[in-house]
Amino acid sequence: MQLKKINTFEKNKSLGQHFLNDKNILKKILNIHEDLTSGTIIEIGPGMGSLTKEMLNKNAKIIAVEKDIRLKESLLILKKSWPSNLELIFGDALKIDIPNLGNKPRRIIANLPYNIGTELLVRWLEKPKSFSSITVMLQKEVAERVIANHKSKNYGRLSVLSGWHWNAKLVFTVKAKSFNPPPKVDSAIVYLAPKKEPVIPVNLNTLSKVTHALFSNRRKMIRSGLRKIGDPDIISSTTGIDISKRPQQLTIKEFCKIALFIEKKIK
Structure with missing residues (x-):
């Protein structure tokens, strides 16, 4: 099977295209998963199908979502070779109901486009019951925020949203030279599995x-950020949270307590 060569394809910067062309990295991604044959694998931004092909060789059933119609020819070559294992959707992943694609167990395995990777991940984090796991390539600095622990320098909004209902770990880093074209920063593979509760x-x-309001002023006391969503003193007296803390000093549980207060106030 001859896929269109990656280095001759004109990449679209607006789509955040950086094609992974290191076979060793592709194999390491697949080695994270013991079995790819059950349920559905969802791949966002398959590009020319390098990772797709490796997964198909493992007898995975894949739904691949690609926005760049110029890649249709290359992906249809894969579809022809694995007609029953590969479903192609040409469209914008931000406009597609990803959590309801295919059958469970539903897993995401993808080298996400840099320009929409964080937004997509935040949406999926809201649906822990929809996925058995999420394995994604992100910019290294974003990956470090996803897995950061309370009080660490990288702890922020993404850390809280992922830690709320997911176990997350950074599996390995990927050098920029592994991509075509090379991005300006290194990347990392993050693996997330939903917690039972x-x-x-x-x-x-x-x-x-809540996290957006507080982390937008991470150097200030949370009293400042809380003014955007309610009365800081009432929130403090109700939740027992010290509003002289900085946002990075709050635990995930404390962020949740503030969110619960806001929900009750709305009701």
Whole structure:
């Protein structure tokens, strides 16, 4: 099978295209998973199908979502060779109901486009019951924020949203030279698996608003950020949270308590 050569394809910068062309990295990604044959694998941004092909060789059933119609020819070559294992959707992943594609167990394995990777991940984190795991390539600095622990320098909004209902780990880093064209920064593979229960049951959309309000001023006391969503003193007296803390000093549980307060106030 001859796929169109990666180095001759004109990449679209607006789509955040950086094609992974290191076979050793592709194999390491697949080695994270013992079995790819059950359920559905969802791949966002398959590009020319390098990772797709490796997964198909493992007898995976894949739904691949690609926005760049110029890649249709290359992907249809794979479809022809694995007609029953590969479904292609040409469209914008941000406009597609990813959590309801295919059959369970539903897993995401993808080298996400840099320009929409974080936004997609945040949406999926809201649906822990929809996925058995999420394995994605992200910019290294973004990956470090996803897995950061309380009080660490990288702890932020993504850390809270992922830690709320997911176990996350950075599996390995990937040098920029492994991509074509090479991005300006290194990348990393992050693996997320849903916890049986969240830290505290809360609406993730509300939790997201709380984290956004507080981490937008991470050097200031949370009193400042809380003014955007309520009365800081009432929130403090109700939740028992010290509003002289900085946001990076709050635990995920404390963020959830603030979100619960906001939800009750709305009701």
